[in-house]
Amino acid sequence: MSKKNKDKEIKEEQNNSLENETVAVEEQQEQEEKKSELSAEEKLKEELQNEKDKFLRLFAEFENYKKRTSRERIELFKTAGKELMLELLPVLDDFERALLHIEEDKEAEELRKGVLLIYQKLVSTLEKKGLTVVKVSKGDTFDAEVHTAITQIPAPSDDLKGKVVDVVEKGYKLGDTIIRFPKVVVGQ
The missing domain is CATH 2.30.22.10 (Head domain of nucleotide exchange factor GrpE)
Incomplete structure (x- = not known):
């Protein structure tokens, strides 16, 4: 492509962009004229519509906030005892190991029953807590x-x-x- 063609294309692009800017400015001026032509009643209606829109958005945001905090609160209650549960898990493991060891010893039948009873109570209590x-x-x-x-x-x-x-x-x-x-x- 020759230099003249390139220069021509650049000038056309510049002219197009100037025309677009001119059109945008003219549209903006027309909108401003329309706004000034609106009656007081129409202006109030428009302001009322804007305020309704703001109110609806704010209301929706508040509803979302309430739902999110409710979910977080429920989740917090479900896992509130997490640290305690984590501390009790090794005790539960020790009970299971003790029961396996006591099963091998036939002389300690009463001891096995007692340990089994305590183990079952601990398990049922932890299950009630989730x-x-x-x-x-x-x-x-x-x-x-x-x-x-x-x-x-x-x-x-x-x-x-x-x-x-x-x-x-x-x-x-x-x-x-x-x-x-x-x-x-x-x-x-």
Whole structure:
């Protein structure tokens, strides 16, 4: 393309942009003239409509705020005891280990019954407060969002590759939130 053609195109673009600016200025002047022509009643109607719009927006924002704080409050109540639950989980684990050990000792039958009773009361009390066990069993597909893999071992069979081979530590949920992920061994 020659220099003359380029210069011509540049001049045309400049003229077009000047024309666009001129049109925009003229439109703005027309709008200002229309505004000055509006009667007092029309101005009041327009102001009233603007105020109604502002009010509706403010009302909608307030409703959204109320809903959001209600959801947050409900969630807070559901997980209010999270720290306490986390502190009690090792005690629950110790009870389970004690029950496994006592089962082997046939002479301590009365002791086993007592420990079992206390364990069941503790579990039922924690369940009333929203604590539930995350269900994991051997053969479940490993999911990194739900499980914590502590190690991988060669799978005993081909169908256990990429699946849970053993559950080392139970996981728990408080409401819908997992507060302790189950620790599992995965087949490789």
